[in-house]
Amino acid sequence: MVVRSLGPSNPDFASNQIRSVRDISNDFIIKEEDKFNIILVDDTLDEKLDRLLQTNSEVCVLHVQRGEKVILDERLMELSTMSSGGVLYSLLFRASSQRPPTSTMVKVTPNSFDWVSLLQEKVKISKDIVLVSDTGLSGVMALVKCLNQEYQYADVRFRCLSLAEDHDLSKDAIVKQLSRHLVHNVYEDGSWGSYRHTLVDLNDIDNNNIPHQTSVSNESLQSSSVQFDPHRSYIVIGGLGGFGLELCDWMVQRNCRNLVLSSRSGIQTGYQQYMVNRWRSLSKVNVEVCTADVTMEKGAEQLFKVASGLGQVDGVFNLAGVLRDGLFENQTADNFSEVTRTKLSSTLHMDRLTRSLPLNFFVTFSSITSGRGNKGQTNYGFANAAMEAVCERRRREGLAGLAIQWGPISDVGMAAKLVGQNLKKVIGGAHAQTIDSCLASLDLLLRLPKAIVASTVVPQSNVTSESKGEEVVTPQKVIGDILGIQNLSSVRDSATLSDLGLDSLMAADVKNVLQSKFNVNLSNEQIKELKFNAIQCLLVKS
16 A cells, blocks of 8 residues: 555645535545545545545545544545544545455464464464454454564454354455454444454444543542442452552552452562551551462462451452563463463453452453553463453443553562663553552542553653644654654655665564554554655544
């Protein structure tokens, strides 16, 4: 797919804003018919646009939506959206006609990991791979994101299917979605998308109403604090870890008086013992440490029994996790099994044991690796996404359920050794944050009516707006920084990123930053051929 001379800030568009949408669309189709810049259309795709789509593949469409549902032309795919003045603008591209005619399919499951070795072989020889799963608990969404950051030459996508055991890719409904060339078959408010939304099976599209992503301002953090019931009990799996101890202390400060900490190794350090003793003596907290293996059914039942002895269980916090990082080509089925079992099995057991209780809290600690992907963490992303799906299912069924995707944390937890005190180090597209900032955001996150939320520190651009005195992040600046370009004005308009020295590592960084900062998914080939003067069209304004 080739994109030419795109620019959302076209002066003709600005000067005609007060006119009707149809008048503007007609003007743009006439003016830009030969230039193939932005084509502006309303909800009705008229004959002029239809003629353009039939005769030329190098077309970009800016779609104006005033209604609640978008009906896209089958020949177009949505790249990004932006809103202004109550109007939603969708940037659309013709679906690529250059993709291979057939796709290599690999079925992925969360219970058996024989598919790991199969996928390792397929990704070496195929450039178009479709991962399929018949369960929302498979965690494939995050796996795809991680794989696409590791394999620059391959195009890995995901479909959640339950149409047939053999997942026949020739079925009309599947062919229709494969032709859209999206990364994931996620569905939101009447249109297909490719970021982190709830999975929807192809048979159930019309029966689902999926909310938009929501950004929360810092001012919201000033709301009142969460309080716990002193007569009920709270389970913290992984409660003796670095984040676990800080979380428990935070809960004690908010009136929690019955704590059960789950840790297979039990108390091992003086600091762990000190914190437990302090809660018991100063705050009169009943603290129990359970060493049962909660990834096993009997161990989870033992933990639940201990907690029930202190009072009716009101909340479960699952902080369990183990890292087995490494490039996917070096991973094993055992690594995937261990990492997934630690998170998913314990969550499923606690889900089953507490379903009859009116829990106020069912919280799992996930990672931004699940939401945005990260090289070398395919198994960790897979496990977290599968765990998040349990929370999504609970929320759909009217039960408490919340997964928090944390970015890297500098002073406690599994990423602390890697990050150290370097708060500017970027992991998975995010800066490290301190444990204090994490705890400060919990009061807000625990009250959000969402199944999945995230707390991250996104790297900011150094570009400053003179008019508003605010930082302005542009795709050109971010990609220019990756390529080491000091003076953006010196770049030829027609230069592609490959012309500017893009290598495979840089391409991975570009792909990551476009997805994480601008909610834009491009294939590897599209990144290589992307012209520098076309990057501005990727900007998503909020």
